[in-house]
Amino acid sequence: MRRFTQKSSFVIQDFISFLSDIFTLNWSNALLRSKGFLSRNRTEVRHGWHHIKIELKKIWFGLKQLWKDAKYYFSESFKKQQYSRPSIQKDKKLTEIKQDLIKFIPFSFFLIVPGAELLLPAWIIIFPNSIPS
Numbered sequence: 001m002r003r004f005t006q007k008s009s010f011v012i013q014d015f016i017s018f019l020s021d022i023f024t025l026n027w028s029n030a031l032l033r034s035k036g037f038l039s040r041n042r043t044e045v046r047h048g049w050h051h052i053k054i055e056l057k058k059i060w061f062g063l064k065q066l067w068k069d070a071k072y073y074f075s076e077s078f079k080k081q082q083y084s085r086p087s088i089q090k091d092k093k094l095t096e097i098k099q100d101l102i103k104f105i106p107f108s109f110f111l112i113v114p115g116a117e118l119l120l121p122a123w124i125i126i127f128p129n130s131i132p133s
Contacts, residue, residue, distance in 0.1 A: 059111065066104060066132070073097040100132040107132060 076094055085091070107130065110116045110123070123130065 066100070069097045070101060073101065096133070103130055103132045106130065 073094060076090060080094075110120055
């Protein structure tokens with residue numbers, strides 16, 4: 001237990017000195033400290049980057065699906081304006097895609113603002129049907 005408290009106090013002191021170097025615009029010390037931190041905590045940093053890459057892949061896949069759905073929606077709605085009515089299945093799919101596109105507008109706040117995903121559980125409790133499918 002004593003070892004953990006010593007290590008945690010060292011990490012906190014290191015972090016505070018790193019922040020003070022950044023705020024005083026002492027970039028050379030800040031870069032050296034960050035290099036030392038990365039060398040000491042290589043596995044934790046690598047593990048964190050792995051999780052970040054996985055989440056970015058999920059977001060990229062979702063945005064690609066949203067782009068494909070939007071292209072399909074606009075092409076089909078253009079056809080609907082020019083020609084006859086679409087089938088019932090196509091009409092249901094078009095309304096579902098339109099609802100997803102409308103739901104994505106407030107949901108994009110959580111993707112754009114860093115740290116806003118911490119507010120996502122409260123958002124889901126208040127507005128349960130607000131997440132795009």
